[in-house]
Amino acid sequence: MTATPDRIADGSYWPQSYTLGPIMSGEPCCVPKTLISVEGLSPSYSGKTALENVSLDIDGGCITALIGPSGCGKTSLLSSLNRLTDLIPGCRLAGRIRIDGEDIHGVDVNVQGLRRRVGMIFQRPNPFPLSIRRNIEMPLREHGMSRRSELDERIERALRDVGLWAEVRDRLDSPALTLSGGQQQRLCIARAVALEPSILLMDEPCSALDPLSSGIVEDLIASLRGRYTVVIVTHNLAQARRIANYAALFWVQNRAGTLIEFDQCRRLLEAPRSDITAAYVRGHRG
Amino acid sequence: MSRLDRDTRLLWSLSASAVLASGLLLLIVLFLAAESWPALSRVGIQAFFFGKGWHPTEGAFDLTPMLVASLATSTLAMAVAVPFGVASALFQRFYAPVLFGQIYLWIIVLLAGTPSVVLGLWGLTTIVPLILWLAPPGTSLIAGSLILSLMIMPTVALTTDAALAALPQSHWAGAAALGLSREATIINVILPSARASIFAGSILALARALGETMVVLMVSGNVVQVPTSLFDPVRTLTANIALEMAYATGDHRSSLFVSGLALAGLVLILAIAARRSGGHVVHA
Amino acid sequence: MPDVCVAPPAAYLHVRDTLLRAAVWSATLLVGAVFAWLLADLLGQGAARIDWSFLTSAPRNAGRSGGIAPILVSTLVVVVVAIAVAAPLGLATAVLLAEVVRRGGRTERLIGLSLDVLAGIPSIVFGLFGNAFFCIWLGLGFSILAGGLTLACMVLPILIRTAESGLRMVPNDWRFGAAALGLSRAATLWQILIPAAAPALLAGLMLGIGRAMAETAALVFTSGYVDRMPSSLWDSGRAISVHIYDLSMNVAGGDQSAYASALVLIVLLIMINSAAIWLADILLVRRIKMI
Numbered sequence: 016m017t018a019t020p021d022r023i024a025d026g027s028y029w030p031q032s033y034t035l036g037p038i039m040s041g042e043p044c045c046v047p048k049t050l051i052s053v054e055g056l057s058p059s060y061s062g063k064t065a066l067e068n069v070s071l072d073i074d075g076g077c078i079t080a081l082i083g084p085s086g087c088g089k090t091s092l093l094s095s096l097n098r099l100t101d102l103i104p105g106c107r108l109a110g111r112i113r114i115d116g117e118d119i120h121g122v123d124v125n126v127q128g129l130r131r132r133v134g135m136i137f138q139r140p141n142p143f144p145l146s147i148r149r150n151i152e153m154p155l156r157e158h159g160m161s162r163r164s165e166l167d168e169r170i171e172r173a174l175r176d177v178g179l180w181a182e183v184r185d186r187l188d189s190p191a192l193t194l195s196g197g198q199q200q201r202l203c204i205a206r207a208v209a210l211e212p213s214i215l216l217m218d219e220p221c222s223a224l225d226p227l228s229s230g231i232v233e234d235l236i237a238s239l240r241g242r243y244t245v246v247i248v249t250h251n252l253a254q255a256r257r258i259a260n261y262a263a264l265f266w267v268q269n270r271a272g273t274l275i276e277f278d279q280c281r282r283l284l285e286a287p288r289s290d291i292t293a294a295y296v297r298g299h300r301g
Numbered sequence: 302m303s304r305l306d307r308d309t310r311l312l313w314s315l316s317a318s319a320v321l322a323s324g325l326l327l328l329i330v331l332f333l334a335a336e337s338w339p340a341l342s343r344v345g346i347q348a349f350f351f352g353k354g355w356h357p358t359e360g361a362f363d364l365t366p367m368l369v370a371s372l373a374t375s376t377l378a379m380a381v382a383v384p385f386g387v388a389s390a391l392f393q394r395f396y397a398p399v400l401f402g403q404i405y406l407w408i409i410v411l412l413a414g415t416p417s418v419v420l421g422l423w424g425l426t427t428i429v430p431l432i433l434w435l436a437p438p439g440t441s442l443i444a445g446s447l448i449l450s451l452m453i454m455p456t457v458a459l460t461t462d463a464a465l466a467a468l469p470q471s472h473w474a475g476a477a478a479l480g481l482s483r484e485a486t487i488i489n490v491i492l493p494s495a496r497a498s499i500f501a502g503s504i505l506a507l508a509r510a511l512g513e514t515m516v517v518l519m520v521s522g523n524v525v526q527v528p529t530s531l532f533d534p535v536r537t538l539t540a541n542i543a544l545e546m547a548y549a550t551g552d553h554r555s556s557l558f559v560s561g562l563a564l565a566g567l568v569l570i571l572a573i574a575a576r577r578s579g580g581h582v583v584h585a
Numbered sequence: 586m587p588d589v590c591v592a593p594p595a596a597y598l599h600v601r602d603t604l605l606r607a608a609v610w611s612a613t614l615l616v617g618a619v620f621a622w623l624l625a626d627l628l629g630q631g632a633a634r635i636d637w638s639f640l641t642s643a644p645r646n647a648g649r650s651g652g653i654a655p656i657l658v659s660t661l662v663v664v665v666v667a668i669a670v671a672a673p674l675g676l677a678t679a680v681l682l683a684e685v686v687r688r689g690g691r692t693e694r695l696i697g698l699s700l701d702v703l704a705g706i707p708s709i710v711f712g713l714f715g716n717a718f719f720c721i722w723l724g725l726g727f728s729i730l731a732g733g734l735t736l737a738c739m740v741l742p743i744l745i746r747t748a749e750s751g752l753r754m755v756p757n758d759w760r761f762g763a764a765a766l767g768l769s770r771a772a773t774l775w776q777i778l779i780p781a782a783a784p785a786l787l788a789g790l791m792l793g794i795g796r797a798m799a800e801t802a803a804l805v806f807t808s809g810y811v812d813r814m815p816s817s818l819w820d821s822g823r824a825i826s827v828h829i830y831d832l833s834m835n836v837a838g839g840d841q842s843a844y845a846s847a848l849v850l851i852v853l854l855i856m857i858n859s860a861a862i863w864l865a866d867i868l869l870v871r872r873i874k875m876i
């Protein structure tokens with residue numbers, strides 16, 4: 016029942032080989048294997064089902080795009096993956112989510128540890144009202160890192176990773192809220208990346224940005240491929256086509272979101288199997 | 302034509318009221334100054350701070366013990382009220398189960414509305430005997446501070462609560478997504494963001510404590526002395542006015558106005574500091 | 586998944602979290618307990634004395650026995666005088682601030698500053714001023730009128746500030762709409778702005794009444810101590826808060842009566858508050874229906 020896209024065994028879709036991120040460093044990998052496995056997930060808000068029985072396997076090291084019209088439950092799926100839904104009163108999850116084989120709703124799961132491993136970027140950049148440095152340093156400290164040299168090194172690396180180092184190296188101690196929108200979003204990505212997660216969830220990370228910043232962030236996301244497993248919600252099909260390996264299309268049926276099609280991104284966009292997908296993709300083209 | 306008349310009349314009466322309302326301050330200051338003048342001009346301002354004790358009938362007008370007592374009781378009260386007030390706001394917003402939090406908010410609002418004379422009465426009949434049992438005479442600096450802190454705690458709590466309510470929800474989502482615990486979020490994100498308002502609320506609370514009369518008059522013993530321990534009875538500036546106004550005449554009466562003027566000045570500086578700090582305060 | 590890069594949270598972080606949680610819970614439990622204690626004393630010591638005759642008879646034996654009828658009357662009259670003077674003055678000033686003068690302009694800043702200063706003055710200092718100005722300079726003596734006028738000065742800044750913010754909350758569209766219909770400013774004010782701001786005005790009024798009723802220090806040297814039934818505004822009259830103070834400080838064995846009076850005062854304050862909330866709700870609902 017689980018939707019699994021045809022693996023790219025021949026490498027035609029995905030030519031370059033890559034290695035998985037820091038946590039799983041070293042091991043070169045050409046054939047990604049399932050990292051996140053969702054089985055029969057149905058999140059509901061105060062009894063109202065937002066997503067109906069979704070099953071899919073997401074491959075490690077790849078970029079997976081979630082697309083579909085507004086209200087079809089993309090955000091709900093995304094925030095189920097790091098249990099951010101726990102924060103929403105009245106939100107219940109049915110089904111099972113396993114990350115690297117481990118059930119994230121298991122009794123012995125440390126939610127904070129889970130969220131450290133599964134970073135999240137929101138639609139609106141939300142840096143804390145602290146300095147640029149503190150925005151990255153504070154979560155690191157809270158996760159047990161306290162040596163100054165190590166912290167500084169980690170901050171610099173994260174900021175370099177998101178291409179922000181050159182822009183902010185002279186004003187690390189000025190408030191993060193003085194940065195531009197695009198810079199703030201990159202800071203948020205740096206903040207998540209500094210914790211060296213294995214998965215990054217992104218909820219329309221470019222939609223609040225101007226085209227230029229959006230382009231910069233998009234390139235940044237593409238460069239994360241292989242090092243992180245990225246699950247990204249986007250309304251921009253062209254963007255999905257440019258960066259995503261896989262795409263999942265959701266649709267509202269019977270007042271609840273449903274997974275319609277899950278496939279390699281290019282195939283989903285160019286040769287959709289479902290009529291709904293075809294119509295959605297065409298609508299966007301036309 | 303008649304419409305113009307009506308509008309002009311309206312404008313005139315509005316302006317007249319505004320002049321009256323803001324002229325009131327001038328009037329108050331003028332009167333306090335005029336009534337203080339005899340004492341100030343005859344004994345000089347330094348006599349109020351470096352004199353030989355407070356023996357107003359014999360021309361000794363040293364306010365120092367009262368000033369020290371006022372400052373001591375109210376800063377101590379603030380030191381107690383601020384942690385409790387902040388904790389109350391945190392509890393109400395982030396810890397309490399919904400119904401419980403609502404009830405707790407009610408308690409804070411009721412406390413805020415309790416007249417100070419009632420708090421004084423309660424302190425005199427319950428807290429003072431307890432302190433007497435610890436160290437006589439019971440009516441003391443510490444009794445005054447504790448009851449004052451009960452009085453001003455709601456100011457800090459409600460101000461902090463309003464500041465917390467104004468913070469964007471996205472802080473919590475952002476912090477949770479980074480795997481921060483609730484306490485880590487509070488310490489690193491929430492409290493720093495609400496700092497200005499907490500500061501403003503605390504200063505306002507201090508000003509209220511300094512200006513309060515009934516509580517300190519009723520529970521802190523009213524002995525003119527510079528306190529050497531928490532259990533010493535003290536007399537604050539406000540209590541001094543309330544106690545002696547009834548029979549004071551001449552320079553004595555005038556010297557009470559001097560202390561009133563000093564008190565008003567002190568409280569004003571604090572009120573302006575609170576406003577300038579940029580935090581939003583809730584008047585409770 | 587191996588966690589090689591970031592160490593597991595240090596133990597001290599866990600300890601810190603636990604301590605903070607414990608501190609918050611114990612602080613609030615303590616506040617709750619103190620409140621319960623206060624409430625228990627008020628009810629336990631006060632309720633027994635309260636009956637119909639307590640509310641309707643005069644105090645006897647310096648208040649140890651008898652009731653508080655004249656005291657209630659004095660309180661009521663003092664508060665009525667204060668509000669009758671302060672409310673129109675306050676409303677007019679608020680209208681000027683919110684509707685006439687330029688926001689952030691010199692006039693607004695000047696009036697605003699003097700209001701802030703007035704609001705910060707301790708009540709005992711109002712008592713001094715009231716005594717010097719109303720009692721002696723205007724020759725009103727220790728009287729309900731002098732006490733009421735002193736309280737009027739005290740609550741004026743509260744009334745102005747609440748009314749001002751209530752008026753500012755009225756959406757600008759309505760002002761433009763009224764102007765587009767060619768309404769005069771006076772008509773706009775009476776027909777649109779004041780009805781629209783009514784819930785806020787009322788809430789401010791109740792806040793002022795509550796403040797005036799709870800006041801003690803400003804009244805001791807203006808309306809005085811006399812606990813007889815006042816026969817005119819020029820009579821001295823003892824307000825209920827002054828009564829509580831006198832019973833607890835100057836009358837041995839007056840604690841029970843003091844608690845009973847305190848309970849009456851608090852119940853009155855709560856009633857006023859609830860009435861305000863209720864009225865504001867009604868006005869609000871009516872306004873929504875109108876739209």
Ligand SMILES: Nc1ncnc2c1ncn2[C@@H]1O[C@H](COP(=O)(O)OP(=O)(O)OP(=O)(O)O)[C@@H](O)[C@H]1O
Pocket residue numbers: 060061064065084085086087088089090091092103272
């Ligand atoms: N906190 C909430 N409380 C109640 N219902 C919610 C909540 N969040 C989402 N929903 C409902 O769940 C459904 C799916 O919402 P979701 O936010 O997941 O959609 P989405 O695909 O992310 O939409 P968009 O593209 O607009 O962001 C919607 O019908 C929405 O009304």
Ligand SMILES: [Mg+2]
Pocket residue numbers: 089090091218
């Ligand atoms: Mg969404």
